[in-house]
Amino acid sequence: MNWGVITPLLIFLFIIFAIGFWSNKLVLKSNSFLEGYFLGERSMGGFLLAMTMVATYGSASSFIGGPGVAYTRGLGWVLLSMTQLATGYFTLMVLGKKFAIVSRQYKAVTLIDFLKERYQSKTVVLLSAASIILFLFSSMIAQWIGGARLVESLTGLSYSTALFIFAFSVLVFVIVGGFRAVALTDTVQGVVMFLGTLILLIATIKAGGGVSNIISDLAAENPNLISPFGADGSLTPSYVSSYWILVGIGVVGLPQIAVRAMSYKNSKAMHSAIVIGTIVVGFIMLGMHLIGVFARPVLPGIKIGDTVMPLLSMKVLPPFLAGIVLAAPMAAIMSTVNALLILVSSALVKDVYLNYIKPKANDGHIKKVSFSVTAIIGIIVILFAWSPPDLIVWLNLFSFGGLESVFIWPVIMGLYWGKGNKYGAIASMIIGMGSYILFDRFYPNAFGFHTVVMPIILSLVGFVAISLVMKPKVSDMQVGLEK
Numbered sequence: 001m002n003w004g005v006i007t008p009l010l011i012f013l014f015i016i017f018a019i020g021f022w023s024n025k026l027v028l029k030s031n032s033f034l035e036g037y038f039l040g041e042r043s044m045g046g047f048l049l050a051m052t053m054v055a056t057y058g059s060a061s062s063f064i065g066g067p068g069v070a071y072t073r074g075l076g077w078v079l080l081s082m083t084q085l086a087t088g089y090f091t092l093m094v095l096g097k098k099f100a101i102v103s104r105q106y107k108a109v110t111l112i113d114f115l116k117e118r119y120q121s122k123t124v125v126l127l128s129a130a131s132i133i134l135f136l137f138s139s140m141i142a143q144w145i146g147g148a149r150l151v152e153s154l155t156g157l158s159y160s161t162a163l164f165i166f167a168f169s170v171l172v173f174v175i176v177g178g179f180r181a182v183a184l185t186d187t188v189q190g191v192v193m194f195l196g197t198l199i200l201l202i203a204t205i206k207a208g209g210g211v212s213n214i215i216s217d218l219a220a221e222n223p224n225l226i227s228p229f230g231a232d233g234s235l236t237p238s239y240v241s242s243y244w245i246l247v248g249i250g251v252v253g254l255p256q257i258a259v260r261a262m263s264y265k266n267s268k269a270m271h272s273a274i275v276i277g278t279i280v281v282g283f284i285m286l287g288m289h290l291i292g293v294f295a296r297p298v299l300p301g302i303k304i305g306d307t308v309m310p311l312l313s314m315k316v317l318p319p320f321l322a323g324i325v326l327a328a329p330m331a332a333i334m335s336t337v338n339a340l341l342i343l344v345s346s347a348l349v350k351d352v353y354l355n356y357i358k359p360k361a362n363d364g365h366i367k368k369v370s371f372s373v374t375a376i377i378g379i380i381v382i383l384f385a386w387s388p389p390d391l392i393v394w395l396n397l398f399s400f401g402g403l404e405s406v407f408i409w410p411v412i413m414g415l416y417w418g419k420g421n422k423y424g425a426i427a428s429m430i431i432g433m434g435s436y437i438l439f440d441r442f443y444p445n446a447f448g449f450h451t452v453v454m455p456i457i458l459s460l461v462g463f464v465a466i467s468l469v470m471k472p473k474v475s476d477m478q479v480g481l482e483k
Contacts, residue, residue: 004319012327050276063329064146067292068305074225076235078289083243087251088277094252095261098415103262111255112351118414121422127429129347131406136340139399143337144385153310170337171378196325197287204294207316217297238448246452253408256343345374401452405432409463424467432459
């Protein structure tokens with residue numbers, strides 16, 4: 001037990017839990033439990049919106065898995081990671097004001113609410129819920145593993161014990177606080193992530209004897225470590241470019257990010273969030289992945305990439321400062337798990353249970369079901385996280401690609417193309433999900449691109465073609481707006 005490192009982490013967790021319990025009081029006072037628990041009553045300002053997007057998007061993959069891959073691939077992975085720079089910009093500019101306005105007209109609390117009212121289809125709702133549950137389980141498993149790896153590295157406890165400690169802490173927090181707690185703590189966590197990245201980057205450069213010395217050491221070990229093509233030459237221009245879709249434009253289709261675009265209070269908040277979010281995401285992604293590469297000469301011979309960050313922090317920083325810095329990945333992991341748990345819980349409770357099983361349930365019953373579902377989901381994820389891979393980043397990217405393939409066109413075309421209808425949406429979702437799983441299993445990196453590219457193209461073709469062929473008398477958009 002390294003108490004010098006653990007103490008600031010415990011203080012950080014105490015602050016987070018205090019915010020959670022305070023938020024719970026606000027949720028209980030809310031006029032609508034559903035809107036208060038799952039959407040924070042649409043009250044986020046610009047800074048809060050930016051930080052909750054940064055903290056939700058910046059996950060175990062960004063702070064644990066990403067630097068681990070950069071450690072093995074070199075500076076080429078840093079270049080690839082910077083395709084994430086425009087994530088917040090794309091999301092808020094594409095969805096923007098129209099999504100916020102339409103979701104309020106529909107009284108939509110979740111992304112699936114929007115799709116349900118826009119397409120007037122039970123099949124769309126059930127396909128959406130199934131997709132969220134299927135692909136977000138993969139992402140949640142990655143976060144659980146990342147959190148357990150961090151606790152394991154700090155405490156010396158076994159992986160299984162660390163997994164239980166991390167999972168229990170997160171579940172209690174999410175069950176108690178809901179979306180408002182997640183949004184408020186995301187602000188604290190976003191600031192911690194920014195400062196932690198800055199401190200560790202400076203300390204790593206200093207420990208390596210300066211940037212020029214680190215680059216010389218990398219080149220002496222393997223010249224490809226400082227090339228844009230990666231240590232093994234696998235980062236081709238087409239593959240790197242396709243990441244602009246996976247972690248750039250395609251992020252519009254991620255439900256956990258899209259729901260943020262319906263929760264801000266006014267257009268001024270959205271404009272501020274675009275600027276703040278772009279700057280913070282850019283700095284964190286550049287800093288964390290550079291740290292992963294620069295760690296190679298400072299801490300050679302690491303076998304499990306996901307342990308690079310905690311081991312490096314404890315080597316190059318004094319214990320108390322290392323604890324503060326390691327609060328950054330803990331913050332990133334907790335905020336992402338919080339958001340994903342809320343999203344999966346809302347898909348099951350709000351979009352399936354209340355729509356089709358017990359639509360007249362009162363607030364008290366909804367609370368019990370929401371809390372129970374969240375707890376059950378967390379326990380299931382623990383079981384799946386029991387045997388972790390060496391690098392969790394691939395689990396996270398699998399989840400991203402799957403969700404984008406399913407949701408990107410029903411969301412975007414649903415907002416901007418009046419001729420789009422439920423038949424096109426259903427076809428797009430089935431084609432997106434099916435082709436993504438097939439390409440991922442049997443033909444990854446088709447034509448030199450990341451797996452997500454072909455499914456997104458195919459799902460767009462399916463959406464447009466089927467919508468034009470299966471024309472209803474009145475477009476679904478008109479039906480939804482008239483309602």
